[in-house]
Amino acid sequence: MGKILEVDLSSGEIEELELEEHLYRDYIGGSALAARLLYERGDLEAGSLDPEALLIFMAGPLTGLGMSGSSSLTVAARSSLTGFYADASCEGNFGPEMKRCGYDGAIFKGKSKRPVYLNLDGEKAELEEAGDVWGKDTYEATDILKNKRGKNAKVIAVVTAAENGVLFGYVHNDYGHTMRHADMGTVMASKNLKAVVAHGKQKIAFKDEEAYKKVRDAFREAIDESVTMQALNALGTVANMEGMML
Secondary structure, three states: OOEEEEEEEOOOEEEEEEEOHHHHHHOOOOOHHHHHHHHHHOOOOOOOOOOOOOOEEEEEEOOOOOOOHHHHOOEEEEOOOOOOOOEEEEEOOOHHHHHHHHOOOOEEEEEOOOOEEEEOOOOOOOEOOOOOOOOOOOOHEEEEEHHHHOOOOOEEEOOOOOOOOOOOOOEEEOOOOEEEOOOOOHHHHHHOOEEEOOOOOOOOOOOOOOHHHHHHHHHHHHHHHOOHHHHHHHHHHHHHHHHHHH
């Protein structure tokens, strides 16, 4: 989409940033681009839970394009568990919806004085009070935010353990998708950021839509013929269990 947000939670200011094209080409994928931006724009002396530390949401180049397995979103920061760079990713609806709001990602810095959530509606980005969902589990918080913003809104929210400072707190994406790796929920909650809500209507543009469709269709055909994918479709990830025990 060519744009990301920079959200200063301390001041409440939100700025749109346009990334140079070479960054998208040199650091392909949400994880790679998040790592580059954290290194380039972050305070590398700041502790992971300090207000100066950055938290970055970043989608990949195929997110939202209908390619199987490509709806991924990455959340990245310095880990409070290790002190090093860490990220967590998951599939689900939020990444594509953020793209449809016009953004490839968001950089959060600072710390809000009170619990807030970021609302994206495709036309503007605003910080809203989140006192009514702070302390609530992610399913209840998601229900409340969807009631406020519309049933088609997509929600990312931190678990209550993260709010309470548990060092392995995680982030939940629209009920069933979880960013469990590292402690990105704890970093997010330390900024008094409970959730991000997205509900956009923009169409994601292609440079060459016909070429993309050919690649997508060939990929889907290969998936349909894959024995591994047939097993996963039938049994879920439990199909991996025997192989992992060997």
